[in-house]
Amino acid sequence: PDGQAEAAARARDAVLTKPPGALGRLEELAIWYAAWRGDPRPGLARPQIVVFAGNHGIVGQGVSAFPAEVTAQMVANFAAGGAAINQLARTFGASLDVHPLDLDRPTADFTQGPAMSEQECLAALSTGWAAVADDADLLVVGxxxxxxxxxxAALACALWGGAAADWTGRGTGLDDTALSAKAGIVSRGLERNATLLGDPMGALRAVGGRELAAMAGAILRARHARIPVILDGFICTAAASVWEKARPGALDHCVAGHLSAEGGHGRLLAAIGKPPLLSLGLRLGEGSGAALAVGVLQGALACHSGMATFAEAGVTDG
Amino acid sequence: PDGQAEAAARARDAVLTKPPGALGRLEELAIWYAAWRGDPRPGLARPQIVVFAGNHGIVGQGVSAFPAEVTAQMVANFAAGGAAINQLARTFGASLDVHPLDLDRPTADFTQGPAMSEQECLAALSTGWAAVADDADLLVVGxxxxxxxxxxAALACALWGGAAADWTGRGTGLDDTALSAKAGIVSRGLERNATLLGDPMGALRAVGGRELAAMAGAILRARHARIPVILDGFICTAAASVWEKARPGALDHCVAGHLSAEGGHGRLLAAIGKPPLLSLGLRLGEGSGAALAVGVLQGALACHSGMATFAEAGVTDG
Known part of the structure; x- marks a missing residue:
């Protein structure tokens, strides 16, 4: 981030026509964005949403309430403009790109060995890296x-410790029995891949998936291009947290868009030290919670960059 | 609300391309809006923000960090487009009207007697009533x-009980000593006006102010015109709660836009049974927190009314 832009943004915030701190988290949000963009009075012109889709060998273990073909069906729904993320992208003026990743070649069942080879994982990372638009000024990955x-859940447990059950949630709607079975499957996957979990990238390939690796790649690219990121829910945050685990501070260019209703998300946000902007019980994925938070950032930046100062408005500063 | 539209909206929500409940509070928000508008698949075309301004005799007791002339200065700032609410109205496509209410004639100091005569209170209520546009499809009052x-604080305490200190907050930035003095002033005002506090309208005129009465009037008009309302922070909610106290359910056409950082707001939202949509530490007033929540409602309605159903999209329903 640009320390000079940050200081200038903070100085501007202090003289806007409001009591100090009265815009709460909007103020810090605007200053954070200004710092990463290197502009003390920034606008938000080209927010980009990128959705990655992947299929998972672990589905064979019965971990989801929906069948695997729904992944491709939903990709078609994205293309036709019918999904939630299409509506949210339009509402907040963001572009939307969708990248299906070898859907007819699911990852391997991670209870039997690593989900991906090194090459497969790198290919997905690099698809994510390449998916970010050079001129984007905000990135949401879903x-x-x-x-x-x-x-x-397996990735979060591998990276941040604790028991499998701490990180395992109901997904699209599992009952108690299926939830407990799912935690057992996560445990078995972690045992089976134990030798790979010592480093974050190893954990990503061992128990992650192509769309998780692609999200991680996109978030890394955004860091290099100084594009601020709004993180979505549990899956997005788990993927992003690979970098935070590898090097604390690696996600300083990211804010948490929302707290998902998926079990382990609150714990994961605490692990990476990011309080969510929204908490509305969403658990859809697609980048939907982060897209909703784009509206909050737009409001924050409109106030920061558009408000009059006390001097400009002739208002007495308390 | 329209029970038929509500049922149709709920039926639609159940077949949209997402797991049941995966959009969390957005789903109930869209259904609530559909019910009040009598349209199972509504849009949001003409949100209206109305800001009322008033001056208070109680300022003579030193309850604010800013001098009274700031009220008129900020009205000029609204007119010039320089305040936070101007930026937020533009960001979310809302119209903005500002009504200064006899700024050069502050209400009476309520530690000496009622803040307003019956006539003054009714005049302010009726200004609020008249300020709502017939064709608005959402109302924010600030x-x-x-x-x-x-x-x-005095109004909330009169309506909902408890001690003055429970409802008294730091406003634009009081220190501990001034906060404690402010609670004492609230107590004295309630004692002095005790005979008027038995009914909610009496409490409004005894310790309220013109802008509080005007907000109450606008919210009542919205109920009659079936215009859904997003409540702002502590002051707006206190004014609105006059109706809820008079008749439980009177605010069913309102949702709480946000939880303000002002002391008593959480307690007040609990008293009227409304969980906030946002909690970002705002304490500015002007309708700013509610305006930010307009973006959440826009997202909710875009999803509800724009998404494809499972059948339309050819997606397998889990």
């Missing part, structure tokens, strides 16, 4: 992948 | 009035 809350 | 967190 996902679609039947079974991917299981991968995300 | 306020500006140096000293009005003191009025709102």
């Amino acid at each position: 996902e679609m992948g039947i079974g991917n809350t299981t991968s995300a | 306020e500006m009035g140096i000293g009005n967190t003191t009025s709102a």
